[in-house]
Amino acid sequence: MERWYGSSAVPAGPGRSVVAVGNFDGVHRGHRVLLDEVVAQARSRGLRSLAVTFDPHPLQLLHPDRAPELLTGLPERLSLLEGTGLDGVVVLPFTRELAVRTPREWVTEDLVRDLGMGVAVVGHDVRFGVRNSGDLSVLHELCAALDVDVVVLDDAASQGRRWSSSWVRELLAEGDARGAAEVLGRPHRVVGEVVHGDHRGRELGYPTANLAPGAEGLVPADGVYAGWLTPLADGPGGPARSGVRAGQRRPAAVSIGTNPTFDGLQRRVEAFVLDVPDGAPLDLYGVHVxxxxxxxxxxxxxxxxxxxxxxxxxxxxxxxxDLLQPPGSSPSSPAT
Structure with a gap:
């Protein structure tokens, strides 16, 4: 998948495109339905499939007091979008200049002229242009004049509710990681650099990987979670010396909170990797996980x-x- 930062970076050569536009925060199952249609339309028509997203989130610029806490940072969002089969993603810097583009300017210049849009894939509630003044009827009118097809999808839903990023945020605020995963189509992620903590876990026999403050991804309600830890780079001493190999997914018990037993004040995300034998090296400091x-x-x-x-x-x-055991395997106690 190609990644372009700004519409001017997109090559004009490949021709017309099937395009979907959105924040795609979390790249949840509703997003996947839309993006699957983009890919299917592009393949059936011999066009390229593109998603357009924004950085920062528009509300972070226009209404910071109303901006949601993001489920994913931009690197993780792009990583998730790459798994959809898209040919490319265009990241548009969201600026005040972009915010005041009229619906006509947005469609005719930003999407058709710059990205070669030949097909727009949208939901019924599509809004675009200055103050969200463009809607589905406006899009149909503009696209008809430009020989651009519009494909409109019904909302994807479960339990009588539309899949949405706001629903995921509600579930995570309640600590319902399993419910959030149902809407996302995967476990929720938090990404950050491993830093030194109080080393209290190590003293108690449970050495943990502490994520630096400001980790990317919404941190859910305090508690202890079953989860997975994946290093995104090899350990500083190399995999052989540090026991850390990039991309190796490891089962973990994850604690989120302030460690009230020790009167802690700082809220932390820390993970204890379960499958490390006694005495084995596991140096995660400085590694993004x-x-x-x-x-x-x-x-x-x-x-x-x-x-x-x-x-x-x-x-x-x-x-x-026990919860993370693969189906059909026998439960076993990890070394601690």
Whole structure:
């Protein structure tokens, strides 16, 4: 998949395109229905398939007080879009100049002239142009004059509700990682660099990978989760010395919260990798990792002492290991 930053970077040579436009935050199942149609239309017509997205999110510029916390940062969004089979993604810097483009300017210049749009794939609630003044009827009118086809899709939904990024945010705020994964079509992700923490987990026998503050991706409600940790780069000493190989997905028990047993103040995301044998090296410091959250095991609790905490951590690890076992395999306790 090609990636272009700004419409001027898109080559004109390949000809006409099938285009969908959106923020695509989280690239959830509703987005996938739309993008699957883009790819199918492009293949059937011999055109290229393009998605257009924005950075930053328009509300971050126009109404920061109303801007949602994003489910995915731009790198993860592009990574997820790459898995849809698109030929390319155009990332448009969202500026005040772009925000005041009229619906006619947006369609005729930004999409048709610059991107060669021959087919637009949209939902019934499409809005575009300055103050979202363009709607489906305006799009039909503009595209008819430009010999551009419009393909309109019905909303994709489950449980009587439309799949949406806002629904995912609600579920994550409740700690419902499994429900969020149902809407996303995959586990929710948080991505960040591993940094040094208090080393308290190591002292208790559960060394954790602490994500730096400001990790990308919405951090869900506090609690302990079963999940996966994937390094996005090899360890600093190389895979042989550090035990960290890029792309290797590892089962993990993930703690999110302030460590109330120790009167912690800073909210953290920290993951204990389950399949590391005793004494094996696992140096994740300075490595960017992806943490995927499968299911919340329990809320964050305050314990009366270290012994009670360690007993609960052992139960958490066993529960996470059993939940993450591949179908048909025998449960086993990971080394701690």
């Amino acid at each position: 992806r943490v995927e959250l499968v299911e919340r095991l329990r809320p964050t609790l305050r314990f009366d002492g270290v012994e009670e905490l360690c007993d609960q951590m052992a139960r958490d690890v066993r529960e996470a290991a």
